[in-house]
Amino acid sequence: MNKKHWLLLITCIVLSGCSREFIESVYDVDYTPSNRFAKNLAPLPGQFAKDTAALDSLMNQFSGQVANKWGQDNIKMAGAKTYVKYTDGYLNRADIDFDNGTVTVETIASTDPTAHLKQAIVTTLLTPNNPANVDLFSSKEIAMGGKPFLSDQVVDQNGQSIQWSWRASQFADYLIKNKLQTRTVDFKKSYFVTIPMVQNHSKLRSYQYAAIVRKASRQYDIPEDLIYAIIKTESSFNPYAVSWANAYGLMQIVPKTAGHDVFNLVKGKSGMPSPKYLYNPANNIDTGTAYFHILKTRYLKGIKNSTSMQYSMISAYNGGAGGVFNTFGGGKTNAINDINRLQTNQVYWALTKKHPNSESRHYLEKVTRYQKEFHAMK
Known part of the structure; x- marks a missing residue:
């Protein structure tokens, strides 16, 4: 989200207590609650569904203090x-x-x-x-x-x-x-x-996490260069990262969605990870990589070609499995059958040109570009 949108939202909340409808018009996102255990996966929004309660609380408690000292035009x-x-x-x-x-x-x-x-x-x-x-x-x-x-x-x-x-x-x-x-x-x-x-500040930050990335890659069978590319895309290796979606840490994990999935489906734990847990780089990279494992073995299971699977996983990390399925006509079974009939370059073209969400289209382009860079560094 750009600074203009941040400022517009904060000004509205601080000065006028604006409505949810106004916030939705600024952010242009779907607030529909997710249910990761639903049988029909197509409507699921992915791990970046907004936690509106946390967002509202954050804005109300913090932005007023900043605006009081720095003014509405200088909020960062x-x-x-x-x-x-x-x-x-x-x-x-x-x-x-x-x-x-x-x-x-x-x-x-x-x-x-x-x-x-x-x-x-x-x-x-x-x-x-x-x-x-x-x-x-x-x-x-x-x-x-x-x-x-x-x-x-x-x-x-x-x-x-x-x-x-x-x-x-x-x-x-x-x-x-x-x-x-x-x-x-x-x-x-x-x-x-x-x-x-x-x-080379970005590379220096990435080097700090080499052992953690290697461990997660081996444990969940996810390529190291993909993990690095996701981290660079999401946070530029900023372990203090926090976003509008109430996402935390290097791989920008949302506790209520991806975090909840990993705790329940991989770790055998109830509930969801706390921000403190996700600000630990080892926990964050483990959780983000485990979520890719869930995408690969559960939500996108059935995609046969490994490259097509990887394109779909990257897209789903940002826009949800439902966004992938909707790109290919909607419905998990039909979409996966269509993906399996296509060449890998056709799958990539569809996800970067026809995905219903423009952010997800650009996301796949960016991640794959970074992935090639990290692969070349091996």
């Missing part, structure tokens, strides 16, 4: 490929754009702003590689300790990795002296610095 919130964290009573903000490879840290403190900014820079650089230590939807301070998340992905003015407080402090002083910028934010003066990440 964490997303799948962005890390946004407020601290110091919402006076400081860190914004990491994982797609573009930039880290922006700013403060709107009116008293001794450079001191506030320095503290915010140091905190951002030393934020630990543990999402459990960071509450993205409050201004609660971060529990420090352990290897910093941005270690090696950001280097100081001398090209050195930042892992210790003294180096982070020295780099913060350098940035404030040489890179400080200002702008007006809701009639307040903002002081900020923008730090470029190293060129």
Whole structure:
């Protein structure tokens, strides 16, 4: 979802308490509840069905605090490929754009702003590689300790990795002296610095999860390059990822749908995983890969060609098994028979040109492109 839609939704909720109908018109999604155990799988929306109660609660509790300090036109919130964290009573903000490879840290403190900014820079650089230590939807301070998340992905003015407080402090002083910028934010003066990440920052993040990906791949018989491609597409290897669909972590798992399926059908557990569980990279990758196993052995079972199966799995991860079946005329049996009669390139063409959901059409294109890149890196 783009920033314009975020701002429109938040403004509506904060200022006027808008209706569900308005939210639906902004998001253009189907809120129909899912039932993973229904006999007819065609209508199922997939793991990205919205958790509207959680979404509403999140907007109401958090956005007002942000708007109060930063104004309606300067609201930023964490997303799948962005890390946004407020601290110091919402006076400081860190914004990491994982797609573009930039880290922006700013403060709107009116008293001794450079001191506030320095503290915010140091905190951002030393934020630990543990999402459990960071509450993205409050201004609660971060529990420090352990290897910093941005270690090696950001280097100081001398090209050195930042892992210790003294180096982070020295780099913060350098940035404030040489890179400080200002702008007006809701009639307040903002002081900020923008730090470029190293060129291969995405690959560095991916390397952290190699052992976890390998284990999940072997356990569930899902290709490693596919797992990597899904993670890059969903979160750009951002373990703090959270999205509009109430999805969490690297593979953007929705607890009530994919999470519930994995717990019940694979793990033999009742209920669904918590956000804390899904923010653990090992749990997240295991859950996401297990969901692919469910798609392969249950919801899409019967597709004979392995490549056609993989295209269908990728599409279903985003748009549901029902979206795949509807692409080929609807109804599981008839759709699978049609898929089995087609060449793999025809299946790909149909899912990228005729799928009823435009997002799912582009999703398959993106994932397969990334998959080729990761396959070439082996």
